[in-house]
Amino acid sequence: MENKIYIIGAGAVGKALAVFLKLEGKNVCIIRGSVDNTPTQMETISIQMDEGITLKADLEVSSLSSHVKFDGILVITSKSFGNEYLAETLSERAFNQSIVLLQNGLGVESAFVNKGFSDVHRCVLFTTCQVMGDNLVRFKPVAESLIGKINGKLDSLDHITNQLNNPIFKFRVEENIQTIIWKKAIANCVFNSICPLLDTDNGIFLRNVAVMNLGQTVIKECVNIANISGVEISENEVIESVKMISKMSDGQLISTLQDINNRRPTEIETLNFAIVAIAQRYGKENDVTQTKLLGELTKMKADLNIAQ
DSSP, X not given: OOOEXXXXXXXXXXXXXXHHHHHTTOOEEEEESSOOSOOOEEEEXXXXXXXXXXXXXXXXXXXXXXXXXXXXXXXXXXXXXXXXXXXXXXXXXXXXXXXXXXXXXXXXXXXXHHTTOSOXXXXXXXXXXXXXXXXXXXXXXXXXXXXXXXESOHHHHHHHHHHHOOSSSOEEEOSOHHXXXXXXXXXXXXXXXXHHHHTOOTTHHHHOHHHHHXXXXXXXXXXXXXXXXXXXXXXXXXXXXXXHHXXXXXXXXXXXXXXXXXXXXXXXXXXXXHHHHHHHHTTOGGGOHHHXXXXXXXXXXXXXXXXX
């Protein structure tokens, strides 16, 4: 059975996924997560690929207020700091529907789980996207993005993955999703703090040894907290992941730097600060000093830009 797919979040990831699904004949609607009371309209969205290829599709774009009830898969691509509001709003209109969170960070699913949603999934993205203009997005895949169950049934996970998978933006099922979430969150602690502070692109870790050394310090601190929390990962596998992402997304700006440049709040709370909060629970705050400092500086930079 084909579900309608509601993509909540009209940023780079949401628009790219919507175009690729529409081109596969899926019934897709983009919901603006941060803008309400706007009329539903059709918009032409273009995705810029490598080798000068541009893909286009006409998409239905609406706001939450346009939907009394949601009947289909809800894919959340908006910023995680809005999850409490979304969980409250969707609890009245989509309580029994499948929720898939395409968001970075630790614990971003908590708002939906605490609200009682019974079919919640996390997706760890391995792709880079950047808004280049009005309804123009640059997209570059790094690897298959992984979807795993937080709660719900395994057959629901298989169905959701099949519905979202497409030849360009690929997805597959991951049974051990929490380990993958931690690995990606640690990599994001590196990219989403160091790149904005240096005002540079993702490829810096392969171009500059000193920057990579700083990244490895953050990885060492965060992996230690992951292991204390019962998630067994090694420094080397995260280092290799950072190198791979850096190579595949050379020239791309990390989402946090894009947010800062556009005077928007960042998701640093679910990255560096989330690791620090877990470290504090174990009495290990002094073991994450670099991770904490980089997070604080990133937040200061974002707050100063917003205040201008």
